[in-house]
Amino acid sequence: MIVGLDIKNKRMRCSHCQSEVIKKYYRLDRYNKVICETCYSKSRRCQVCSLPNKDMYLVDGLKVCMDCYSQKYRCRSCSKDLKKDKLHHIYGLQGFFCSTCIHLLNHCDRCNFPAYSNDKLIEIDREIRLCESCLSTSIVDSEIAKKVLVNVSRILNKKMGLQMVKNLTLELVNKRELMYHSDILLKPNNQSSAENLLGFTKRDGKNFYIYIQTGLSLSTYISAVTHEYARAWQLQYCSKQIGRVLWEGFAGWTATKMLWLLGYHEEIVKIESFGDHFSYGLKKIQVIEKSKGTHGVLEFMTQVK
Ligand SMILES: [Zn+2]
Ligand SMILES: [Zn+2]
Ligand SMILES: [Zn+2]
Ligand SMILES: [Zn+2]
Known part of the structure; x- marks a missing residue:
C-alpha cells in the first residue's frame, strides 16, 4: 500500500533523479513518491502540491509547478x-x-x-x-490499520531489535471513545493533553489493547500506532520505576525512529515540538542513543526491573 512499508525494503528510487535512495529521503504526494535528500534540498517546491520541480510559474505571488499551473x-x-x-x-x-x-x-x-x-x-x-x-490516505478501516501495525512491529523488530509484543488487540475509535478508554479527563489539568491524544494503550493481565483515533492521515497514524506499540513493549519488558519522563520519552523516540525510516520528516517535527516533559524525555533518550546506539537505548530501558 505504501512504498517501503515492507521489511524487505525493495530498492527505492528517487522519483526526481532516479538514483537509488540509500539513507535519508522524503515521502511525498499521497505517500507514493520518494525524494532523495539531495533533490529535496536542491529543488524548489511547488507551493500548491509541494512536490519538487525545476520550473516554476507564478500565480498570485506563489510559485507553482507546471501541473498545478495548468489547472489554475x-x-x-x-x-x-x-x-x-x-x-x-x-x-x-x-x-x-x-x-x-x-x-x-x-x-x-x-x-x-x-x-x-x-x-x-x-x-x-x-x-x-x-x-x-x-x-x-486516511486510516478508517480496521483491517488496514491492523496490517500497518503488523508491519510496524516487524520493522521495529528487524531494524531496531524490539521484541515482538504478543496478545495485542487494536481498535480504531472516535475521539470520545478514546478519552473514555484513557481516563484522561479524570486527571486534573489534563485538558490540553486530551486535545492532543491520538492513541492509548491498556494492559489487562497478559493482554494489551491499543486504541487509536480513527481518520488520522497515514503518516500520523504510523506515528501514533508506533508510539502505542512502544508503550505496549514497555509495559511488557520494562519497569515503570524508570520514571515518567523517560517512560514517555521512549515511546516518542521509537515513533521518530520509525518515521525517519519511512521518510515522514514532517511528523518527526510534530513530535519534537510537543513540549513539556514529553520532549524533555525524548531528548534524554536521544542523548543515550548518541553515545550507546539504538541497542544501548533498549538495554537502558530494560535494565531497571
Ligand atoms: Zn533525487
Ligand atoms: Zn504543483
Ligand atoms: Zn468553486
Ligand atoms: Zn481534505
Missing part, C-alpha cells in the same frame, strides 16, 4: 471557469478555487478543501469531516 483556470471544488473570477485563490494544498467556494462554510477538517455540496465531505466522526482526497 478551473475551480477544484465546483469546476467553474476561473478566467472571469478575479478573486481566484490558492487554498491549502489543493489548488485553485472560485471566490464562492472559498467562502463556503463546509471545509475539509484536514486540508481545508471547500466543499460546494455536502456530499463532497465524508463524516468520519462527529468532529471530523474529510474531503475524498484526504479520506483516500
Whole structure:
C-alpha cells in the first residue's frame, strides 16, 4: 500500500533523479513518491502540491509547478471557469478555487478543501469531516490499520531489535471513545493533553489493547500506532520505576525512529515540538542513543526491573 512499508525494503528510487535512495529521503504526494535528500534540498517546491520541480510559474505571488499551473483556470471544488473570477485563490494544498467556494462554510477538517455540496465531505466522526482526497490516505478501516501495525512491529523488530509484543488487540475509535478508554479527563489539568491524544494503550493481565483515533492521515497514524506499540513493549519488558519522563520519552523516540525510516520528516517535527516533559524525555533518550546506539537505548530501558 505504501512504498517501503515492507521489511524487505525493495530498492527505492528517487522519483526526481532516479538514483537509488540509500539513507535519508522524503515521502511525498499521497505517500507514493520518494525524494532523495539531495533533490529535496536542491529543488524548489511547488507551493500548491509541494512536490519538487525545476520550473516554476507564478500565480498570485506563489510559485507553482507546471501541473498545478495548468489547472489554475478551473475551480477544484465546483469546476467553474476561473478566467472571469478575479478573486481566484490558492487554498491549502489543493489548488485553485472560485471566490464562492472559498467562502463556503463546509471545509475539509484536514486540508481545508471547500466543499460546494455536502456530499463532497465524508463524516468520519462527529468532529471530523474529510474531503475524498484526504479520506483516500486516511486510516478508517480496521483491517488496514491492523496490517500497518503488523508491519510496524516487524520493522521495529528487524531494524531496531524490539521484541515482538504478543496478545495485542487494536481498535480504531472516535475521539470520545478514546478519552473514555484513557481516563484522561479524570486527571486534573489534563485538558490540553486530551486535545492532543491520538492513541492509548491498556494492559489487562497478559493482554494489551491499543486504541487509536480513527481518520488520522497515514503518516500520523504510523506515528501514533508506533508510539502505542512502544508503550505496549514497555509495559511488557520494562519497569515503570524508570520514571515518567523517560517512560514517555521512549515511546516518542521509537515513533521518530520509525518515521525517519519511512521518510515522514514532517511528523518527526510534530513530535519534537510537543513540549513539556514529553520532549524533555525524548531528548534524554536521544542523548543515550548518541553515545550507546539504538541497542544501548533498549538495554537502558530494560535494565531497571
Ligand atoms: Zn533525487
Ligand atoms: Zn504543483
Ligand atoms: Zn468553486
Ligand atoms: Zn481534505
